[in-house]
Amino acid sequence: MKAKIVIIGAGISGAGIAYNLANKGMKDIVVFDASYLTSGATGRCGAGIRQQWSSKMNCILAKKSVDFFETAQEVLEYPRSVEFKQEGYLIVATTKEEDLQFTENVKLQQSLGIPARKCTKEEALEIVPHLNKDAFISATFCPTDGHLNPFTMTEAYYLAAKRMGVKFFFNEEVTEIVVNNNKIEKVITNKRTVETAMVVNAAGGHSKEVGDMAGIDIPVYSENHEILVTEPVEKIQGPMVISFSLNIYCQQVPHGSFIMGRSTADQVRGHDVGSTHEFLDEMAKTAVHILPPLGDLRVVRQWGGSYNNSPDRQPIISDCSELPGFYLACGFSGHGFMFAPMTGLLLSEMIMGEKTSIDIKELHIDRFKNSDFTTYERNVV
């Protein structure tokens, strides 16, 4: 089998890249996924879409991605609903430092056209009345942030790409990338060999291992982030409520259930995506502290998923100076779902040899060579 390009990973990034390439007229695109659609990090994520970041690049990626999500249902001609609900993210500050940082963040976000604003405690309580008023000092709110269904959004890209001729192979694992004289020659899976000169690494939690197959050392690692969901109830909360200092994000999805997650301190690096009772305890304590009425909700299920972390918690959307034809979409540090439209657009432009829509030099993998990165994204749960 021959292919113009092989994309490894059919999560939101891989499916989005495939769609964008096909949309630009590329033929013979092949996508491999080791498991089923949205089996990896995409299908395990918290379904949040946020534009309130501390780094300029993340703000731009997020805003332009939201612009696409607003039209995704129609543009991709998707028969089901992607459930894009723009009722905002309310980010609460609990310390003086956070309050000051958020003031800076909002200035940056507004300068980039993101409609975020600083809120007093009273204003925040009007937006989410069941917040514990003693648990925070101020907040920021962006009304165009919100919720998006990871399963259907990914399927929307997948079906659109498939209609344009992209070939997807699920439950098929790439085992080897054959490189000779600094050129990609083949991709070998557990079922077939594909001749190709171009490979996109969109393997999410496994992108480091895929990099190793091509002899490219990617400075990312994976760690488990746990999450839980409650029984569905009538709508009581519009926005996602999030706090970096308390370590929580929590939203009520359109279906009615609450989804909430937090990171685990000193998490062991690796591919474990299991569930722990320690997470359940800490999550319950944090949620009931900041949103007391949620104490009456029953937890239905918990699970885990991989964050693929980069050293500066910003994505790697990049080609490789050491290996022509090898492209990277990894290191999203927990935010690959919400950046996917830009990931797909930017990588497809790069691959087609076009000028990229925005300057993404600072997302290049070479930034880590000389520790040449200056911004670090602080706003990560």
Next chain:
Amino acid sequence: MSKKDTIICRCEDVTLEDVEAIMNEGYTSFEEIKRILRVGMGPCQGNTCGQLLQREISKFLKVPLNEVETHKVRPLITGVKLKSIVEATKDES
């Protein structure tokens, strides 16, 4: 009985008609169908629909029942209120 009125997943109101339609779209594993139709995501955690859907997949693919993978079982076994979990952590310390 009409397929439209035959409930496969009572937590999420998924009917036999829904299940057959999604299998005809090419999704023929429990995990794939779960992610689109929400079957098995409700409070019963797939205890009711699990075997029913397994049987429908088996019939659709014409493979023996024991070759159809069941859904991933995740904690909790039964719904527990968040505040009960908080109370329990206090007893431990």
